Structure formats: C-alpha cells, structure tokens
Amino acid sequence: MATGRYTPDWDNLAQWECPEWFQNVKFGIWAHWDPQSQGADGDWYGRGMYFKGGGNYNWHVSHFGDPCVAGTDYGYKDLCNAWKAEKWEPEYLIRLYYDMGARYFFAMGQHHDNFDCWDSPYQPWNSVNIGPKRDVVGEWAKACEKYDLPLGVSMHGSHAWLWFEIAQQYDANMTKEDGKGKWWEGYDPQDLYAQRHTPSRGWEDAGTIHSQWTWGNGASQPSEEYKMKFQNRVLQCVNAYHPAMLYFDDTVLPFYGCDESVGLNILAHSYNTDPEMVVTGKVLDSTHKEAMLWDIERGIPDRPQEKPWQTCTCIGGWHYGVKDYNAGYKSAQQVVDMLVDIVSKNGNLLLSIPLKGDGTHDDKEMRFIAEMTDWMEQNGRSIYGTRVWKTFGEGPLVDASNPIYNQGFNEGINYSAKDVRYVIKHARTEQDVDTVFATIMRWPAERTFTFAHLGRANEYFSGEIESIELLGHGAVEHELSMEGLTVQLPIENTNDIAPVFAITFKPGTDKPISLAEFIDYCKPLVEGADGNLKPVNTGSPNVSALSDLGYYVTQAENSLDGTVEEQAAALVVLRKAFQAYLKASVTEAGAPLYAGDNLTVEMLVEAADFSRTPDTRNGKRFGKPANWIVTNFNIPNGSEGVKQGLDAYEGTEALMLGVWDDRTNVDYDCDLSQAAIRRTVHLTPGTYYFGATFNAVYQLSDEAYMYACPEAVEDLQTSEIPVRAIAWARLNTAPNNGSWWGITFIVEEEQDVTLGFQANLMMGSGTQEFRATRVQLCRYDESKIVAARDVTLQLLDERSNFSRLDGSVTTRFATPKYWQVENFKIPNEADGIKNGIDNYPGYS
Numbered sequence: 001m002a003t004g005r006y007t008p009d010w011d012n013l014a015q016w017e018c019p020e021w022f023q024n025v026k027f028g029i030w031a032h033w034d035p036q037s038q039g040a041d042g043d044w045y046g047r048g049m050y051f052k053g054g055g056n057y058n059w060h061v062s063h064f065g066d067p068c069v070a071g072t073d074y075g076y077k078d079l080c081n082a083w084k085a086e087k088w089e090p091e092y093l094i095r096l097y098y099d100m101g102a103r104y105f106f107a108m109g110q111h112h113d114n115f116d117c118w119d120s121p122y123q124p125w126n127s128v129n130i131g132p133k134r135d136v137v138g139e140w141a142k143a144c145e146k147y148d149l150p151l152g153v154s155m156h157g158s159h160a161w162l163w164f165e166i167a168q169q170y171d172a173n174m175t176k177e178d179g180k181g182k183w184w185e186g187y188d189p190q191d192l193y194a195q196r197h198t199p200s201r202g203w204e205d206a207g208t209i210h211s212q213w214t215w216g217n218g219a220s221q222p223s224e225e226y227k228m229k230f231q232n233r234v235l236q237c238v239n240a241y242h243p244a245m246l247y248f249d250d251t252v253l254p255f256y257g258c259d260e261s262v263g264l265n266i267l268a269h270s271y272n273t274d275p276e277m278v279v280t281g282k283v284l285d286s287t288h289k290e291a292m293l294w295d296i297e298r299g300i301p302d303r304p305q306e307k308p309w310q311t312c313t314c315i316g317g318w319h320y321g322v323k324d325y326n327a328g329y330k331s332a333q334q335v336v337d338m339l340v341d342i343v344s345k346n347g348n349l350l351l352s353i354p355l356k357g358d359g360t361h362d363d364k365e366m367r368f369i370a371e372m373t374d375w376m377e378q379n380g381r382s383i384y385g386t387r388v389w390k391t392f393g394e395g396p397l398v399d400a401s402n403p404i405y406n407q408g409f410n411e412g413i414n415y416s417a418k419d420v421r422y423v424i425k426h427a428r429t430e431q432d433v434d435t436v437f438a439t440i441m442r443w444p445a446e447r448t449f450t451f452a453h454l455g456r457a458n459e460y461f462s463g464e465i466e467s468i469e470l471l472g473h474g475a476v477e478h479e480l481s482m483e484g485l486t487v488q489l490p491i492e493n494t495n496d497i498a499p500v501f502a503i504t505f506k507p508g509t510d511k512p513i514s515l516a517e518f519i520d521y522c523k524p525l526v527e528g529a530d531g532n533l534k535p536v537n538t539g540s541p542n543v544s545a546l547s548d549l550g551y552y553v554t555q556a557e558n559s560l561d562g563t564v565e566e567q568a569a570a571l572v573v574l575r576k577a578f579q580a581y582l583k584a585s586v587t588e589a590g591a592p593l594y595a596g597d598n599l600t601v602e603m604l605v606e607a608a609d610f611s612r613t614p615d616t617r618n619g620k621r622f623g624k625p626a627n628w629i630v631t632n633f634n635i636p637n638g639s640e641g642v643k644q645g646l647d648a649y650e651g652t653e654a655l656m657l658g659v660w661d662d663r664t665n666v667d668y669d670c671d672l673s674q675a676a677i678r679r680t681v682h683l684t685p686g687t688y689y690f691g692a693t694f695n696a697v698y699q700l701s702d703e704a705y706m707y708a709c710p711e712a713v714e715d716l717q718t719s720e721i722p723v724r725a726i727a728w729a730r731l732n733t734a735p736n737n738g739s740w741w742g743i744t745f746i747v748e749e750e751q752d753v754t755l756g757f758q759a760n761l762m763m764g765s766g767t768q769e770f771r772a773t774r775v776q777l778c779r780y781d782e783s784k785i786v787a788a789r790d791v792t793l794q795l796l797d798e799r800s801n802f803s804r805l806d807g808s809v810t811t812r813f814a815t816p817k818y819w820q821v822e823n824f825k826i827p828n829e830a831d832g833i834k835n836g837i838d839n840y841p842g843y844s
Contacts, residue, residue, distance in 0.1 A: 001235065001265060001268070001269045002268075002269045002272040002273045003272060004271075004272035005271070005272065005275070006267075006268040006271040006272050007268055008261065008264035008265050008267065008268040009264065010264075010287050010288070010290075010291055012268075013264070013267055013268065013271070013290075013291035013292075014287075014290035014291050016291055016292070018293060018307065018308040019276040019278065021150065021244075021276065022104075022150075022245075022278050022293075022308065022348065023308050023348075023387070024103075024385045025103035025104045025150065025348065025384065026103065026339075026343055026348050026349070026383045026384055026385075026386070027101055027102055027103055027104075027348065027349050027351070027376075027383060027384075028102055028103065028104035028105060028106060028152070028348065028349070028350045028351070029097040029100075029102040029104075029105055029106070029350075029351055029352075029353065030105075030106040030108075030152075030154070030312065030314075030350050030351065030352040031093070031105070031106065031107055031108060031140065031352075031355055032108055032314065032318050032319060032352040032354060032355075033107075033108050033117075033136075033319075033320075033354070033355040033359075034083075034108050034110070034111050034115060035076070035079050035080040035082075035083040035113065035115055035131060035357075036079070036111065036113060036319045037083070037319050037320045037354065037355055037356060037357045038082050038083040038357035039056070039059070039060065039063075039064075039079060039319070039357075040059075040320055040321060040322050040356065040357060041055070041056050041059040041060070041321050041322065041323065042056070042318075042319055042320075042321030042323060043317045043318035043319045043321075044056075044112070044318075044319075045060075045319055045321075046076045046079070046111075046112070046113040046163075046164075047112070047163050047164065047166065047167075047206075048206070049067050049076065049079075050067055050068060050076075050164075050166045050167045050170060051166060051206050052068045054206070055323075060074070064078075064079065064082070067167075067170060067171070068169075068170055070169070070170055071170075071174060071178065072170055072171050073182070075167065075170060075172075076113060076164075076167065076171075076192070076193075077125075077171065077184060077189055077193075078183075080113075080115055080125065080130050080131050080192070081130055081131055081183055081184070082131070082357075083131040083132060083357055084131060084132055084357075084358070085131070085132035085134065085136070085357070085359045086358050086359070087358040087359050087360045088132070088134075088355075088358065088359025089359065090139045090140050090142070090143040091142075091143040091146065093143070093355075093359075094140070094143035094144055094146070094147050094149060095143075095147060096369060097149075098149060099373055100369050100372045100373040100376060101372065101373065101377075101380050102149065102351075103149065103150075103384060104149055104150040104151075104152060104244070104245070104350075105140070105144050105149045105150070105151060105152065106151075106152035106153065106154050106245065106247060106350060107136065107137050107141075107151065107152070107153055107154070108136075108153075108154055109137060109153040109154055109155045109156075109157075109234075109237055110123075110155060110156060110157040110233075111156045111157070112157065112159050112160055112163040112249075113157075113160065113192075114157050114160035114163075114191075114192050114193070114194060115127070115130075115192065116157075116233060116237075117136040117137055118136060118137035118237060118240070118241070119135045119240075120233055120236065120237070121236060122229055122232045122233045122236060123191060123229075123233055124187055124188070124191050125187065125191050125192040129187075130184075130187070137153060137237065137241055138240075138241065141241045141242075141243075150244035150245065151241065151242075151243045151244055151245070152243055152244060152245030152246065152247055152278075153237055153241065153243045153245070153246060153247070154246075154247035154248075155234055155237075155246060155247065155248055155249075155254070156248075156249040157230060157233070158222075158227075158230055158250055158254035158255055158262075159209075159213070159249075159250070160193070160194050161194050161197070161222045161226060162200055162203075162209050162212060162219060162220065163209065164193045164194065164195055165195065165199040165200060165203040165220070166203060166204065166206075167193060167195065168195045168199060168203075171189065171193075172189065172193035172195040173193075173195055173196070174189040175188065175189065175190065176189075176190075194226055197220050197223070198220055199220060200212055200219045200220040201217070201218025201219075202218060213250075213251055213257075214251050214256060214257030214258075215255065215257040215258035216257055219258075221258055222255065222258065222259075227254075227255055227259060227262050228262075230254060230255075230262065231254075231262045231265060231266060234246070234254075234266050235265075235266065235269055238269065238270055239273070242273075242274070244274070244276070244277060244278065245277065245278045245279070246266070246277070246278075246279045246280070247279075247280045247295065247312070247350075248263070248279070248280065248281050248282075249282070250263070250281060250282065251281070251282055251283045252281045252283065252284060252288050253266070253267065253281050253292075254266070256281075263281075266279075267279055267291065267292065278293050279292045279293065280292065280293045280294070280295035280310060281294070281295060282294075282296070282297060282407045282408075283406065283407060289307055293308065293309060293310060294307070294309040294310070295310045295311075295312055295350075296309065296310070296311045296312070296347075296404065296407065296408035297311075297312055297313070297407040297408040297409065298311075298312075298313045298314075298408050298409050298410075298411050299311060299404050299405070299407070299408025299409050299410040299411055300338065300341055300342055300345070300347070300402070300410065300411060300413065301345055301347075301404060302400065302401060302402040302403070303345065303392075304344070304345040304346050304388050304392045305345060305346050306346075308347065308348070309346065309347045309348075310347060310348045310349070311338065311342050311347055311348070311349050311350065311408070311411075312350040312351075312352070313330075313338065313349070313350075313351060313352070313411060314330075314351070314353075314354065315329040315330040315335065315351070315352070315353055315354075315365070315368060316329045316330070316354060317354065318352060318354070319354060320354035320355060320356050320357065321354070324354070325362055325364060328364070329364055329365065329368060330368075331368070331371075332368055332371035332372045332375060332496075332497060333496075333497050333498075335349075335351060335368075335372060336372070336375055336498060337413070337415045337441055337498075338413075339383065340382075340383075340421045340439045340441065340498065341413070341415070341421055341441075343383055343386060343421075343423055344388065344389075344392040344393055344421040344422060344423050345388065345392050346387075346388045353365050353368070353369065371496070371497075374495065374496075375495050375496075375497050375498075378471055378472040378494065378495055379439075379471050379495070379498075379500045381425075381437075381471070381502075382423065382439060382471065382500045382502065383423075385425055386423035386424060386425045386437065387423065387424055387426065388423065388424075389422040389423055389424040389436060390422075390460045390462075391422060391453055391460050392421060393419065393420050393421040393422055394419075394420045394422075394451070394453045395416070395418045395419035395420055395441075396416065396418055396419060397413065397415065397416075397419050398419075401812075401839065401840050415441035416441065416442055417440060417442035417443060417444045417445065417701070417702060417764075419440070419441040419442075420439065420440055420451060420453075421438075421441065422436060422437070422438050422439075422453070423436070423437050424436050424437070425437065433466065433504050433505075433507070434504070434505075435502050435503065435504055436462070436502075436503045436504075436505075437500055437501065437502055437503070438451055438500070439498055439499070439500045439501075440498060440499050440501075441498055442498060442764065443489075443493050443498065443499060443763075443764075444489065444702065445701045445702035445703035445719075445760060445763045445764065446489075446702065446703070447489045447491070448487065448488055448489065449487055449489060450483060450484040450485065450486045450487075451484050451485045451486075451487070451501075452483065452484040452579065452582060453484070454480070454484055454485035454503070455480070455481060455482055455483050455484035455485065456480065456481065456482045457518055457521070457575060457578055458484070458575065458579075459512075459572075459575055461510065461512060461513070462505045462510050463505035463506050463507070463508075463509035463510035464480065464505065464506040464509040465478060465480055465485065465503065465504075465506070466504040466505055466506045467502075467503070467504045468487060468501055468503045468504075469501065469502045469503075470487075470489070470490070470494060470500070470501055471494070471499075471500045471501070471502060472494035472495060473490055473494045476488050476489070476490070476501075482513075482518075482521055482578075483582055484582075485503075487501060514571075515559065515560065515567045515568075515570055515571045515574070516560060518556075518571065518574055518575075518578075519553055519556050519557055519560070519574070522549060522553045522574070522578065523553060525546065525549065526546050526547070526550035526553055529543060529546035529547045529549070529550045535593055535687050535744050535746070535780065536587055536744070536746070537587065537726055537727040537743075537744065537745050537746055538586075538587050538588065538589050538727040538728065538729050538742075538743035538744050539586050539587060539722060539725065539727050539728040539743070540586065540587050540727070541585065541586065541587070542581075542584050542585055542586055542587045542588070543587070544584075544790055545580065545581045545584040545585060546581065547790055548577060548580065548581065548792075548793055548799065549577050549578060549580075549581040551577075551793045551794065552573060552574050552577035552793075553574065555570070555573070555574075556570045556571070556573070556574045580801075588733070589691075589706065589729035589733065589734070589741055589742055590741060591691070591740045591741065591742075592689045592740060592742070592776075592778065593689070593744060593780070594780045594781065595780075595781060596689060596778035596779050596780040597778060597781065598776070598777075598778050599688075599777045599778060599779055600776050600777050600778070603681040603683075603777050604627070604679060604681070604755075604775055604777055605627040606627060606775075607774055607775060607776065608773060608774040608775075609652065609653050610625050610626075610627070610628070610646060610653045610654070610655060611625065611627060611653075612624060612625065612646060613625070613626050616641065616642075616644065616646070618641065620639070620640055620641030621637075621640040621641055621647065621648050621649060622637055622640055622641035622643045622644065622646065622647055622648075623641060623642075623644060623645075623646040623648070623653075624642075624644035625645050625646050625655060625677070627679065628645060628655065628677050628678065628679050628756075629676075629677070629678050629679065630644055630645035630676070630677050631674070631675075631676045631678075632671045632672060632673075632674040632675045632676060633645060633657055633670065633672070633675040633676070633677070633761075634666065634667055635659070635662050635663075635665050635666050635670075635672075636665050637662060637665065643656070643658075643662075645657070645677050647771055649696075649771065650695070652695065652771075652773050654695065654696075654771040654772055654773045655757065655771070655772040655775070656696075656769060656770065656771045656772070657675050657676075657677060657704075657757060657758075657759050657761065657769065658696075658698075658761065658768055658769020658770065658771075659672065659761045659766060659767065659768060659769070660766075660767050660769065661766050661767060663761070663762065663766060672760075672761040672762050673703075673760040673761065673762045673763070674716075674717065674718055674758070674760070675758065675759050675760075675761050676716070676718075676756055676757065676758040676759075677756055677758075678754050678755065678756030678757070678758070679754070679755055679756065680712040680752050680753070680754045680755075681752070681753055681754075681777070682751070682752050682753075683747045683750070683752075683753050683779075684747070684750045685747050685748060685749055685750060686746075686747055686779045686780070686782070687744065687745075687746050687747075687779070687780040687782070688708070688744070688745055688746075688747060688777065688778065688779050688780070689743070689744050689745075689776070689778050689779075689780065690706070690708055690742050690743055690745065690755050690775075690776070690777050691740045691741055691742020691775070691776045692706065692734075692740075692741065692742060692772040692773075692774060692775045692776070693738050693739060693740055693741070693772065693773050693774045694735065694736045694738075694741070694770055694771060694772055694773065695736060695738065695773050696736055696769055696770055696771040697731060697732065697734045697735070697736040697770045698736075698767070698768055698769050698770070699732075699764065699765040699767060699768040699769075700730075700731050700732040700759065700764070700768050700769075701732065701759075701760060701763040701764035701765075701768065702732065703719060703759065703760035703763050704730060704731040704732055704757075704758070704759035704760065704768075704770070705718070705721045705722075705725075705729065705730060705731060705757070705758050705759070706728065706731055706734075706742065706743055706756075706757055707721050707725040707727065707728040707729075707743070707754075707755070707756060707757075707758065708725060708726045708727045708728075708743060708745040708753055708754070708755050709721070709724055709725045709726060709753065709754045709756075710726055710751060710752075710753060710754075711753075711754065712752050712754055713754045716754075716758065718758050718759065718760045719760070721758060726745045726746070726747075726753070727743040727744060727745035728743065729742075729743050731757065731759065731770050734770070738773070740776065755777065757770070757772065796818065797817075797818040798818060802816050802817070802818070802819070802837060803816070803817040803818065804816065804817060804837055805817045809832065811830070811831055811832025811833075812828075812831040812832055812838060812839055812840055813828055813831055813832040813833055813834045813835065813837060813838055814832055814833070814835065814836075814837040814839075815833075815835040815836055815837060816836045816837050819836060821836035824836060
C-alpha cells in the first residue's frame with residue numbers, strides 16, 4: 001500500500017476534493033464488457049444461467065449447453081474460454097467515443113463474475129491467460145492515452161462470494177484436479193468461483209442477494225483470504241495502469257457492512273498514488289460524500305447537489321443482449337435529456353453502450369452513436385467545463401419530486417418543450433465574459449420561446465442581453481421584458497433533439513427591479529380584474545389569475561412605506577404571484593361549468609361510436625367519419641386500413657388524429673402539419689361548451705388543439721388557431737381517463753361556428769395521437785349562471801402551493817402556515833412529521 005497524506009479512516013479521507021478535471025469532462029463512455037457479453041443475453045448472465053428454467057438458463061442451453069449438471073463443461077468457466085474478442089479494436093472504439101463527445105472512459109476491470117480483464121498476477125482467471133489472450137485493460141489504457149481520455153476501471157468482484165453460490169451444486173465446487181485432460185487443466189475453478197463456503201440463507205432464490213448486498217440478512221461472510229486477494233488485485237491494477245478513476249459496484253465500498261478496512265485501504269492507496277483520482281461508490285451518506293464521489297445507477301436527483309456526482313446508465317442492458325437489441329435501446333434524445341439535466345445539477349454522465357462478445361457494436365448502437373455525435377459536435381460547448389448556475393432550470397419538472405430509490409433507479413423522466421435547463425461557463429480571462437447556456441429540452445412547436453427566469457421581474461434576472469446565439473445557427477432576434485427573454489427560433493431546426501442558446505449579459509446591468517417599479521408594471525395588467533366568475537372564452541386571459549395578481553399588488557402597495565426588509569419580503573411574494581399568473585395566463589379547458597341544453601345530436605349528429613363513410617365500412621381498424629370533415633390526414637396502414645379520422649381500437653369508434661412511425665406513408669398532397677377533423681354548425685348568441693372524452697392522449701406537441709372558430713374555415717393554419725379561434729385549448733393537456741374536457745366559448749351574434757380538432761403531426765414525436773370517444777355540445781342555461789366572486793385569497797390567504805409555518809423545514813411533511821391542524825401529527829423519520837402539509841410529488 002502506498003503511504004502519504006491519506007490514511008484509511010473517514011475523517012482523514014474527508015480532505016479529498018473532487019478535482020477540476022472531472023468537473024470539466026462531464027460525459028464518459030463505459031465498456032461494460034467481459035465474458036458475459038459472449039452470452040449475449042443481458043446483465044448478470046453468469047449468475048442467471050444457473051437458475052434452471054429461467055431465461056438466461058434456457059438461452060444458455062440452446063446456444064452452448066446445459067450448465068446445471070454436476071461437473072458441467074458448459075458452466076461459466078467455459079464461457080470465459082469461449083470469449084475471444086476476435087473483432088475488438090480498442091483504438092478505433094476510443095476514437096469513435098471521443099468523436100461522439102466522451103471526455104473520459106471506463107473499462108471493466110472485473111464484474112461479479114470475478115474474472116479479471118487485465119494481466120492480473122493475483123487472479124489466474126484473467127483475459128491474458130484465458131479467452132481473448134489479451135490485456136484488455138492495458139490495451140484500453142494505451143488507446144485512451146493516445147486520445148488524452150482519462151481512464152477509469154470498474155471493480156465489481158467483491159460480491160462473487162455470494163453471486164456464484166447458486167452454482168455450487170454444478171461446477172462451482174470443482175477443483176484444480178478436476179481439470180486434468182480438459183481445456184482448463186492447471187487452473188483452479190475456485191480462483192474464479194470462490195465457493196468453498198457454506199452458502200447464504202436463501203441462496204436458491206435469485207432475488208435474495210439484493211437484500212444481502214451489505215453482507216447482512218444471512219449473507220455468508222467472506223474469508224480474510226478472499227478479501228485480501230480482492231484488495232491486492234485492485235491495488236495492483238492501480239499501480240500497473242494508473243487509472244484516473246475507480247468505480248465500485250458496492251454500497252459505499254467493497255465489503256462495506258462486514259469489513260470497512262478493505263475499502264478504506266483502497267481509497268487511501270488510490271489518493272496517495274494520485275491525489276486527483278476519483279473513486280465512486282453507491283448509496284453514500286454525508287460522511288462518505290466528503291471522501292469519494294457519489295454514483296447513482298440509472299437515476300438523477302431532482303435537485304442540484306452541493307458536491308459533484310455521477311450517473312451511470314446504459315442504452316439497454318448492462319451486458320450485451322439480443323433481447324435488448326430486439327426491444328430497442330434508449331434514443332439519442334433520451335440520453336441528451338439525461339446529460340443536460342445531470343450537468344445542470346452538478347453531475348457527470350457515464351454511459352454504457354454494450355459491446356458484443358466479439359468487441360463490436362451492432363447496427364442500432366452505431367446509429368445511436370452517429371446521432372449523439374451530431375448533437376454533441378454542435379452543442380458540446382454547453383456541456384464541457386460548465387458549472388451550476390443560479391438555478392438549474394424552469395418548467396413543469398422543476399418543482400416535481402422524483403426520489404432516488406436505493407442506488408438510483410428513477411430515470412425515464414418525461415421532459416417537454418416547456419422544460420429548460422441552465423448552466424454557466426465562467427470566463428477564463430479578464431477579457432472574456434461568463435456565458436449562460438439555456439437548453440430547451442424539446443423543440444417548441446411555436447417559433448418563439450420565452451425564458452421566464454431571465455425576465456427583468458424574475459429573481460434570477462442577470463442583466464441586459466449582450467449577445468444570444470442559437471448553437472448551430474448563430475445570433476437570433478430577441479426581446480427582454482418583465483415576463484422573460486423571448487427568442488425567435490429559425491424556421492428549420494438546427495438538430496433533431498434540443499436547441500441550446502448561449503447568452504451573455506452586459507456588465508453592470510443586473511440591478512434588480514424595485515418593489516415600486518414592479519407594482520407600477522403590474523397595476524395596468526390587473527385593471528378591471530375583480531374576481532367575477534362569469535364564464536369566458538377558453539384560451540382568453542385567465543380572470544382568476546389576474547384577480548389573484550391584483551390582490552397581491554394591493555398587498556404589496558401596503559408595504560411601500562415599510563422597512564427595507566419588509567419591502568424585500570413583499571417583492572418576493574409579488575414575484576411569486578406574477579410567475580403564477582404567467583403560468584396560468586389563459587383560461588384552461590375542463591369539465592362543463594354548468595348544466596345546459598344538450599345540442600350534441602341536433603348539431604353534431606352523434607355523441608359517440610361515430611359512423612363511418614360507406615367506403616370505409618370494411619371491418620378494418622381505421623376509417624373515415626361520416627359526419628365530420630377530415631382534411632390533410634390520409635395515411636395508409638396496410639391491412640388495418642387507411643387513417644382518415646376514425647380509429648376502432650379496442651372496439652370503440654373514436655375520432656382520431658395521430659402518427660405511429662408512419663409519416664412517410666402519406667400521399668403527396670396530404671400536409672400532416674395541418675391535419676384536422678371539423679364540423680361547422682350554426683349557433684345563436686349564447687355561452688356554449690364543446691367537449692370530449694379521450695381514451696388516448698399521447699405525446700402530442702403544443703400544436704395540437706381543440707377549437708371553436710368563427711365561420712366555416714377551410715384555410716385554418718394550425719399555428720394560427722390561438723389567434724383566429726373564439727376559444728381554444730391544447731390537446732396535450734387533456735386527460736385520457738374518460739372524463740369530460742373541453743372549451744367554453746361565447747357567441748355574440750348569430751353565425752356559423754366551426755368546431756374541431758387540429759394538429760401539426762410533423763412536430764414532435766413520430767409516435768403521437770389522440771382518440772376522442774365521445775363529444776358534447778351544450779348551451780349554458782343563462783339562468784343557472786349566477787353572479788359569483790372569487791374571495792379565496794381574501795379569506796384563505798392562498799389558493800395553492802401552501803406555505804409552511806416554518807419555511808426552513810424542507811422535509812416532505814410539515815405544518816401549514818394558514819391552516820389549523822388538529823389530531824394529526826405522525827412522525828415519519830427522514831420525511832418529517834405529518835402535520836397537514838405534503839409536498840409529494842413536488843407541490844405543497
């Protein structure tokens with residue numbers, strides 16, 4: 001063991017600090033590659049193949065032979081020999097990863113299979129002696145050195161003691177003598193399997209090992225010889241290959257829970273060898289995070305972290321699997337989403353792209369790499385060398401709770417075109433300036449976008465704009481206002497994933513708005529907003545939101561003569577109210593407000609189970625509605641018919657617009673950006689409701705609407721609906737649970753009105769659709785519309801997002817500020833005390 005500044009105890013190791021180089025590189029690739037990749041049936045294959053009747057077992061029997069026979073010649077030891085890596089070209093692959101944007105690289109040292117992928121003097125079962133007959137880690141190291149990529153080595157072998165217990169009844173208890181006359185003559189299987197011990201409680205159950213990961217719950221305890229052998233292997237690898245990083249697939253460190261000394265010895269040796277080495281572990285507490293890097297498996301914290309951290313994930317299964325190939329991998333969109341979100345929260349992303357046993361990538365992986373390369377070449381400067389900004393983002397997901405489970409396991413976040421992530425790249429010289437990068441997580445449907453956090457009234461206001469550039473395009477037109485920074489997007493998207501803006505601010509212009517200035521700005525907005533609850537057109541200014549803002553303006557005026565502290569507090573409250581108004585600035589769609597005269601059959605002919613045109617009454621899934629006009633929607637779908645507005649999925653004839661990887665099937669004269677289903681009716685003056693129920697609302701863009709438009713419109717452009725319609729609502733906000741959802745609209749004079757659904761199906765996902773199972777048109781009974789006024793704030797202080805009695809309490813549960821709670825006080829450990837407030841899933 002190396003000696004020096006660091007000693008193997010947590011207090012001493014806490015002097016370690018995460019090096020700047022790691023905080024700069026941000027994105028790494030991991031070759032999670034070893035003999036199990038030869039099996040081609042996914043992760044933990046070397047263990048799963050011994051569970052008779054399971055998927056890995058059945059695969060192994062059909063491709064290699066039966067491993068579940070005493071003394072088998074088709075066990076894991078034999079798979080190690082079958083792994084030849086015959087097409088592996090490490091230099092080519094490292095160049096490929098570098099070009100796609102990776103700035104560090106991890107090689108597999110050994111997995112839970114205990115097979116060392118380097119020239120290991122302490123483990124005869126290694127890649128130089130058996131299988132490829134090549135020094136895998138060594139060759140990766142040479143290639144990394146050529147392309148100046150820091151090398152990491154992942155070590156998972158501490159748990160082989162438990163991992164192979166299921167194989168004791170087959171070949172895991174074989175000895176060196178059993179190998180006479182076989183290919184493995186001279187090698188002791190116990191060096192690989194390490195199974196000369198009594199198995200753990202529940203060893204025969206595939207899932208029990210997870211509850212024994214910290215060596216409790218009946219786990220067989222590893223011998224001193226086994227632990228020291230593992231320690232020696234890791235230290236020798238560090239000394240031989242000088243990795244910049246070590247990764248441990250353990251809770252904290254190897255053998256944590258039964259013997260801390262091994263992990264602490266490795267940690268001290270690593271830092272004494274290289275003080276800028278990074279060592280990762282999982283499920284760390286605050287003490288551990290002072291001494292090493294927190295790694296999160298397949299997950300992302302929902303808030304920025306004070307200290308740097310890393311997510312490790314994979315585009316499919318950890319080890320290569322044909323079933324993963326067939327099921328499909330993560331898309332480049334999903335990985336970019338994760339990367340941008342992770343970096344905004346002070347993290348790095350380590351991504352595995354599984355190699356096949358022969359050392360190559362399949363065609364789908366190569367396509368993924370090409371798509372990542374395109375985005376990173378254009379937008380990589382918004383990733384490397386950046387740091388957390390004043391706020392990590394804005395949009396619906398900012399306030400949402402998304403807790404980590406054990407090691408992580410909370411990925412799969414549904415980002416939208418309303419979500420933004422921010423980072424900053426600090427100036428390197430006095431002549432340079434700080435640059436803020438703002439990434440919109442999806443391309444907006446509209447050609448303008450407003451960054452609310454950059455507005456003059458926002459707490460994160462950073463000054464007047466010096467420059468703003470869309471990466472891959474150049475400077476863009478923009479306007480800075482109280483509401484935010486509004487940018488003009490080009491007609492053509494610069495990439496297929498997400499736009500990134502580089503923004504600089506004029507020095508010395510970041511003076512925050514005063515309370516008096518803000519009040520003066522808000523007062524004209526709320527003029528006439530008195531809380532009257534009379535129905536208004538859906539999509540028009542939200543009367544309730546304006547009334548709420550007006551209430552807070554009045555409250556703020558009462559603080560103008562107060563102390564500096566009182567005015568600052570009032571400004572915080574008014575800002576919060578202003579942001580709430582901006583989020584709810586238009587009247588939303590919903591259920592009917594009042595009882596009314598049902599005009600559905602009279603005006604729309606049918607309320608449900610919509611009729612087909614004679615030519616599409618052919619028993620096929622898709623057809624054309626007889627009583628609605630369908631335009632720009634004609635997509636042949638083979639034996640299922642032609643998509644023309646009706647879909648009989650699950651036996652219900654529903655109005656439908658959507659694409660499902662079939663955009664290229666359309667006729668040349670069909671413009672899917674203007675796909676529409678509509679019907680024109682003649683209405684007398686009054687207040688009406690047009691609604692529907694849905695059994696599908698899936699991945700629609702912001703340019704998908706339900707609307708009521710004056711006159712019989714034939715030239716209505718999708719993008720014009722918010723301007724031309726009497727009332728409108730975005731279909732991607734509709735529920736798909738069968739409840740009524742629709743728009744209220746007011747007809748001032750007798751006239752034709754077109755009711756319909758229209759969507760830009762060329763915008764956004766290639767798989768998007770809605771299905772409306774029922775429709776309703778009713779006219780509100782004017783006698784039922786009573787004079788009412790909203791007095792929520794005057795009497796209850798808050799409408800939503802309720803304040804806590806103690807604002808410093810950040811646990812899930814707390815006590816409300818304005819409500820009295822009786823007979824309800826339940827301690828819930830780290831989640832706080834249940835006492836009336838619950839912020840799951842992110843809102844109080």
